[in-house]
Amino acid sequence: MAAEHKKSVLVVVAHADDMEFMAAGTIARFVDELGFDVYEYILTDNSKGSYRLTEEELIDISAAEARAAGAILGLKEVRLAGYVDGELNETPINILRGQIMAVIREVRADIVMSWDPFAPYEEHPDHRHVAMATLEAAHFSGNPLFYPEHIQPPYQPAELYWFAKAPMNASLFVDISSTIDKKIEALLAHECQMELTVDMLAREAETMDIEVPMLQNPDAEQRAQLIEMGIRNFCGDLGGKTGVAYAEQFRYERVGMLETVLGMPPRGSDFS
Ligand SMILES: [Zn+2]
Helix, strand or coil, rough: CCCCCCCCCEEEEECCCHHHHHHHHHHHHHHCCCCCEEEEEEEECCCCCCCCCCHHHHHHHHHHHHHHHHHHHHHCCEEEEEEHHHHHCHHCCCHHHHHHHHHHHHCCCCCCEEEECCCCCCCCHHHHHHHHHHHHHHHHHHCCCCCCCCCCCHHHHHHHHECCCECCCCCEEECCCCCCHHHHHHCCCCCHHHHHHHHHHHHHHHHCCCCCCCHHCCCCCHHHHHHHHHHHHHHHHHHHCCCCCCEEEEEEEEEECCCHEEEEEEEECCCC
């Protein structure tokens, strides 16, 4: 069912490029087709996102690249909380969920999107930690007794979109055939992160003793080709599951029990 009112979407992630890898095609549809306001909240400073740059260089560069990608996607705002990359779990979850809840209340988020806290496998501690903190923040943001010190009044999101590299029970495949080019463009705005991605592939090839000519000191254009190839293969495989060219997948969750109480059929997402 298409939204009657212009929804507000909050994407909560650990790193500068998480959203672009997992959901930028869907985000572009929220903005371009549905006219929704989308806000991105990045919890870390991305200071471990390179095999080449120093932590200090990375913090400034990755923040600028996140804002450039956000501009391509038409986001209302890209906000960084600045926690140390890779060490998010040193901050207690109650503190993180309070900060996330404050932003949910501020932007009056109808839809919250993040890493899936219940995905069966996720190796990155920052992804696991932001996922659980976001789950708790989204479910209790309507309760005035949680963080009563917040300036903004309680607000209850209604829909949650969870993404994962190893998803559990993905229930929503969003057709991103119309926005795959924008997804790739937004990803390529993360130059230092795409360099890291290609460096990781090169190290993998080295470990496996595989000769990959494209990975031998690729220049920026060759890196872009590798990233585009990877994204088209990944999103193309997901699209094949539902008979479209390209897709992104989510575990879609509706918050609350209103439909059950009123005996209404459960409402689907804006893409159902
Ligand atoms: Zn990440």
